[in-house]
Amino acid sequence: MQVDTAIIGAGAAGMMCAAHAGGRVLVVDHARAPGEKIRISGGGRCNFTNLHCTPDAFISQNPHFAKSALARYTQWDFIELVEAHGIAWHEKTLGQLFCDTSAKDIVAMLLRMMEAAKVQLFLQTTASNFAKNNGLFTFDLSTAGKTQHVTTRNLVIATGGKSIPKMGATGLAYDIARQFGVSVTDTRAGLVPFTFAEGRFAPISGVATPSKITAGDASFEEALLFTHRGLSGPAVLQASSYWHDNEPITVNLCPNTDIFAALREQRQISGRRNLTNVLAQHLPARLVDHLCGQFDLSGNLADWSDARLQTLTEALQNWVLYPSGTEGYRTAEVTLGGIDTKELSSKSMMSSAIPGLYFIGEAVDVTGWLGGYNFQWAWSSAMAAAHAISND
Structure with a gap:
């Protein structure tokens, strides 16, 4: 031919x-x-x-x-x-x-x-x-x-x-x-979900929330999805293309909310309310429960000083995670x-x-x-x- x-x-x-x-x-x-x-x-x-x-x-x-x-x-x-x-x-x-x-x-x-x-x-x-x-x-x-x-x-x-x-x-x-x-x-x-060892996010698999994910020098503000294997969602897929083995990613769970100002305001109005209940107004409740294992979220809002609220805000906006890897070519889009x-x-x-x-x-x-x-x-x-x- x-x-x-x-x-x-x-x-x-x-x-x-x-x-x-x-x-x-x-x-x-x-x-x-x-x-x-x-x-x-x-x-x-x-x-x-x-x-x-x-x-x-x-x-x-x-x-x-x-x-x-x-x-x-x-x-x-x-x-x-x-x-x-x-x-x-x-x-x-x-x-x-x-x-x-x-x-x-x-x-x-x-x-x-x-x-x-x-x-x-x-x-x-x-x-x-x-x-x-x-x-x-x-x-x-x-x-x-x-x-x-x-x-x-x-x-x-x-x-x-x-x-x-x-x-x-x-x-x-x-x-x-x-x-x-x-x-x-x-x-x-590339454009692939992250994996984490020992089913780290399995208890909150299916939970999605707006986020800003940073890997290397690139940041993407879209949805984050927790899965049995790790993290997925558009923001994660985008960031994965800029990530390399053994490097951290940074997760901002409150990209569109001044969470510090919101918590201070709620402290003035409803200081006797538990902090986790107030946080659940801004983040998925199952995610807040999971975060209790990462950060100390105990006590009522009235017990939280500005300094503690600022530290919590920093933790929620700069949550540093180390993926164990990605799902690889099996699910990669590119x-x-x-x-x-x-x-x-x-x-x-x-x-x-x-x-x-x-x-x-x-x-x-x-x-x-x-x-x-x-x-x-x-x-x-x-x-x-x-x-x-x-x-x-």
Whole structure:
């Protein structure tokens, strides 16, 4: 089989690139269906981009790398595409955009675009034995026990990272990169819950509360969820991408309340009330009960001096915790690290050393925040490669 462009991976980036690359395009994926991560994302409604998508919402060893692709294909461009296909959408919080009906609408849109471009799609197919000779890439396809040899001018790797292996995620992109001498940065799970030893928060599993979580030099103010295994919720997932083993995180349980002023006021009005009962007006009651084991919350409000209340306020707003780890790739939404951006053109996503070899999407060392940023990177990086290929 001879094609102009072969794309390995029928996810968001791979299908978007295929629909716009032009010429004879082949897409290969080992899954039963295309766009499986799209289908399950956003609770089945696909958080397909974010209104506030800017380069500072992405993590990479080169923080400038994503700027070119994101600027040339923006969230507004993708919104225009979605609307042109009649897909209704809505904004939830913090600029997050979701389909009104189903994430399957995005998958169907991409498949229609690929069909219009006469793209060949091979599913439940593995690709192996990649090589480049005389300016052309070659590899073998295996489908239902049958093998075909493929020759192509352009090879695009869009197989994602290691996150959610039960969906079929592997490190194939990194293996292919290393085979061609392209370096790969260290990878780890991102946007992932924290774990704590000995079921530390199991007694309050299911309790959620507004919070501000700080890891490293990054802070995120969203919901915190206590689980049997540790901590989850949007604020935790965001902070996890900035956390490293053996480092602490800081939890602010009162990000939107002047708890010191509130407790002082209540002391004037209801000094005989137990402190825990008053705290339960500002925090979930089960969480207050749990905190009794962390801090001394005994006594009535009238017994608490300003100094003690200030110390308690500091403890509630700067609760230092040491996670034992994360839940890893099993539940991680993304993979941090990946194909070294030093090896790629930020304009085209092509390998600087190997003409015709492209890496796009999650496989690259560019990771966005929670909330549609990683899908936008998939669309933007795919379009960067597609434009380079179509103009070649």
